Amino acid sequence: MTTASETLHRLGITLPVPTPAIAAYVPFVRAGNLLIISGQLPLLDGKLLLTGQFGAGLTLEQGQNAARQCAINVLSQAQAALGTLDLIRRVVRLGGFISATPEFTDHAKVMNGASELMESVFGEAGRHARSTIGVPSLPLGAAVEVEGLFDISP
Amino acid sequence: MTTASETLHRLGITLPVPTPAIAAYVPFVRAGNLLIISGQLPLLDGKLLLTGQFGAGLTLEQGQNAARQCAINVLSQAQAALGTLDLIRRVVRLGGFISATPEFTDHAKVMNGASELMESVFGEAGRHARSTIGVPSLPLGAAVEVEGLFDISP
Amino acid sequence: MTTASETLHRLGITLPVPTPAIAAYVPFVRAGNLLIISGQLPLLDGKLLLTGQFGAGLTLEQGQNAARQCAINVLSQAQAALGTLDLIRRVVRLGGFISATPEFTDHAKVMNGASELMESVFGEAGRHARSTIGVPSLPLGAAVEVEGLFDISP
Numbered sequence: 001m002t003t004a005s006e007t008l009h010r011l012g013i014t015l016p017v018p019t020p021a022i023a024a025y026v027p028f029v030r031a032g033n034l035l036i037i038s039g040q041l042p043l044l045d046g047k048l049l050l051t052g053q054f055g056a057g058l059t060l061e062q063g064q065n066a067a068r069q070c071a072i073n074v075l076s077q078a079q080a081a082l083g084t085l086d087l088i089r090r091v092v093r094l095g096g097f098i099s100a101t102p103e104f105t106d107h108a109k110v111m112n113g114a115s116e117l118m119e120s121v122f123g124e125a126g127r128h129a130r131s132t133i134g135v136p137s138l139p140l141g142a143a144v145e146v147e148g149l150f151d152i153s154p
Numbered sequence: 155m156t157t158a159s160e161t162l163h164r165l166g167i168t169l170p171v172p173t174p175a176i177a178a179y180v181p182f183v184r185a186g187n188l189l190i191i192s193g194q195l196p197l198l199d200g201k202l203l204l205t206g207q208f209g210a211g212l213t214l215e216q217g218q219n220a221a222r223q224c225a226i227n228v229l230s231q232a233q234a235a236l237g238t239l240d241l242i243r244r245v246v247r248l249g250g251f252i253s254a255t256p257e258f259t260d261h262a263k264v265m266n267g268a269s270e271l272m273e274s275v276f277g278e279a280g281r282h283a284r285s286t287i288g289v290p291s292l293p294l295g296a297a298v299e300v301e302g303l304f305d306i307s308p
Numbered sequence: 309m310t311t312a313s314e315t316l317h318r319l320g321i322t323l324p325v326p327t328p329a330i331a332a333y334v335p336f337v338r339a340g341n342l343l344i345i346s347g348q349l350p351l352l353d354g355k356l357l358l359t360g361q362f363g364a365g366l367t368l369e370q371g372q373n374a375a376r377q378c379a380i381n382v383l384s385q386a387q388a389a390l391g392t393l394d395l396i397r398r399v400v401r402l403g404g405f406i407s408a409t410p411e412f413t414d415h416a417k418v419m420n421g422a423s424e425l426m427e428s429v430f431g432e433a434g435r436h437a438r439s440t441i442g443v444p445s446l447p448l449g450a451a452v453e454v455e456g457l458f459d460i461s462p
Contacts, residue, residue, distance in 0.1 A: 033185070
């Protein structure tokens with residue numbers, strides 16, 4: 001059986017150094033068997049990959065790529081919390097926040113960039129519950145934000 | 155004592171065939187005693203019951219009806235997950251997302267359509283914590299989305 | 309060691325009488341070791357401290373003060389649920405909803421008003437995971453809403 005860390009390696013994904021929280025909180029908290037990861041922005045090398053609103057110029061492909069980066073940052077925090085992704089028994093839930101105009105309707109397609117990354121890395125255990133919503137704006141002007149909830153081995 | 159499934163029957167509510175997730179995720183995940191249900195739209199027979207924004211033409215009554223349908227779809231997923239609603243010990247939390255203009259203020263009244271359904275079906279065990287917020291837009295243009303968290307018997 | 313209730317006293321914070329839920333739900337639910345607090349508005353003596361949108365006239369200082377009041381109301385509900393804040397082992401997560409225009413980018417700074425209150429009261433145990441997002445509008449026209457998740461002693 002392939003572990004999540006082996007799969008990451010095979011996919012050629014190097015988890016970035018986890019970004020410190022941008023304010024007065026922490027990026028993860030463990031409570032019992034649950035690991036809660038704070039909302040992650042599409043930061044890459046300290047810069048936002050995508051700002052602005054869907055429905056006002058951003059493409060679906062840009063959005064999926066940004067959502068994928070948010071998910072990678074969620075995993076980077078999970079690894080910092082646990083030492084290894086291999087302690088994750090299940091990706092329980094992702095919350096997806098998509099900066100969008102009132103007319104935009106493809107929030108779910110944007111968020112798939114994050115969900116598909118989880119499925120690639122964890123297989124069946126990466127299939128998660130999800131809520132995706134539009135927002136008028138996000139911290140720092142980010143176009144996407146993703147939060148995570150994981151079930152971890154005791 | 156009346157069970158939740160008996161109450162549903164008495165209320166004349168037939169749970170629909172649960173809708174598959176509209177994207178790369180699953181409609182429910184169980185983690186320990188918690189059952190997490192993905193955000194549900196006001197789908198009825200495969201069609202959205204209500205699209206658009208509150209504060210821009212939709213009535214409170216339409217909204218409460220749509221929120222109630224979201225809650226029915228949450229229960230339909232819970233039944234698919236558990237086999238029976240009677241394993242639910244407590245409705246723990248509902249999250250309510252109300253597509254609204256900046257001027258709209260009656261989000262809580264719209265969301266009551268979902269909350270009152272839970273109370274009708276589960277009685278005291280249906281009284282839940284709740285966060286209700288406005289959003290500019292939702293997947294597929296839906297006017298309301300509701301997610302659920304349940305405490306279930308081991 | 310100083311307890312959370314002693315710290316509150318030293319900070320000169322008197323928890324208000326907890327506000328009843330403004331609709332068909334309850335302000336808190338306990339599930340196992342988790343305590344879930346419903347979204348709290350910046351109510352003080354029955355009146356909203358701040359309405360409107362950031363990016364459209366409200367200042368950062370007003371926002372931080374309103375977020376702090378939301379956090380005080382979260383604690384007031386936690387105390388009503390538990391009898392004493394001293395049963396709280398960890399502030400696990402805050403969700404922050406900031407009523408904002410598409411152009412606003414300082415959501416995290418507003419939300420710090422809530423996060424810093426938790427750290428003042430609970431010290432290291434007050435450091436929490438957090439998701440902060442913009443919203444077009446909130447119940448009653450509030451400018452900020454904060455929900456809470458706590459890990460409590462069995």
